[in-house]
Structures are given as C-alpha cells and as structure tokens.
Amino acid sequence: KAGVTQTPRYLIKTRGQQVTLSCSPISGHRSVSWYQQTPGQGLQFLFEYFSETQRNKGNFPGRFSGRQFSNSRSEMNVSTLELGDSALYLCASSRTYRDNEGYTFGSGTRLTVV
C-alpha cells in the first residue's frame, strides 16, 4: 500500500514569503502530525490533526499553522518566512489520535529560505 506522501520534495523561498506543504497519509490513517528537523534543534513536534481538528501543538510561533481535510490530507503553512525556518519538514500518519503504536513518516519536504 502507498506510504505517506509529501509534496513538494524541495522548495526554495525568499525571506518574508509564505509556503504551503502538503501531506497525504496512508489510506485509513486519520491522524497527521508534523515535525521540523534541523541540525541544531533536531526533531521537534509542530502539531497533530485528527478529524479535521488540531489536537495538539508544539512550541512554535503562530506563523506556523496547518489544517486537515475531510479525506485526512493535511497542509502546513508557514507565513513570513525567516532564514531559521530552513529545515526538513516531516509528516507522519497514524491510524488514530493518541496512537502509541508508532507513526509512519513521509520522505519530507526540504525547505530552504534565502
């Protein structure tokens, strides 16, 4: 079965712009989480969506937002981009909310802000 699909794989944006990243979870998975990976901070949790509602949020500024659609696909938006937003953004899906059986990750979107 298809895995978690993230698009695009690579993005280059200019400071001040905004960007939208997309994630399609594994079929049947209803929860989608987003993580940011940087060399300095490692892997940090952004937020989790389930049934089109944000259920949990990490310690990121309001410039980072997301949403989930009725088909469980999710988008993440970053407004007013800063150089420090350059990172690998990873999406993960699981069957349900608060699933302690593990999350399946996509290949990520590599965002570079110049």
Next chain:
Amino acid sequence: GNSVTQMEGPVTLSEEAFLTINCTYTATGYPSLFWYVQYPGEGLQLLLKATKADDKGSNKGFEATYRKETTSFHLEKGSVQVSDSAVYFCALYSGAGSYQLTFGKGTKLSVIP
C-alpha cells in the same frame, strides 16, 4: 517533561562488528519506545518498537529491550552491514500529557567494508 538521551556519534564500525547504541529516557507515565532510522536524503523509518516494560522489539537483525528499571532502550545488532549506515533515532511516546513523539538527537552510524 519528557526527554531522550542517546550516545553521541558518529559511530564507525567494520562490517560484521557488533553494534550497541545506548538510549535512556525520562518520561511521565508509561511511554512506548521506538527506534527510527533515517537514510541520507530520506524521512524516518520505524525500525522497531516496544510498548510496555520488558518487551523486546526486533526487526532486520536489530533488537532493543524496554528496561523500566534502568529507563533504557538500547539498540543492538550482532553483525552490521554496510547497508546499515544511517542515522538512528531513539524516541518515546507518552500518553501522560504530551501526546507527541520525543526524539533523541540521533546517532550516525557508518559501516566500512
């Protein structure tokens, strides 16, 4: 809060050597524990997991045992291959309040022929 501490890398081993990557954790409640692997240019792949104390997770020759008394989940493999070269992340998921994966900083493993 929750935290995961992994041994610092990088780790360089010869093919067929024994591998141990140490992982200890601090968490409220009874977390589930995971090892994820990341190959260059890729996302994270779930390698193995254990959801309760004394469980042993295993996959592709890798093993880790959930030790509640020492709050540890060390990754081991008896004979590494060049194809095992990657970054390994220990992680926990705790239902006691945080409901998110907490990761260690990762350990880069290089296996040389």
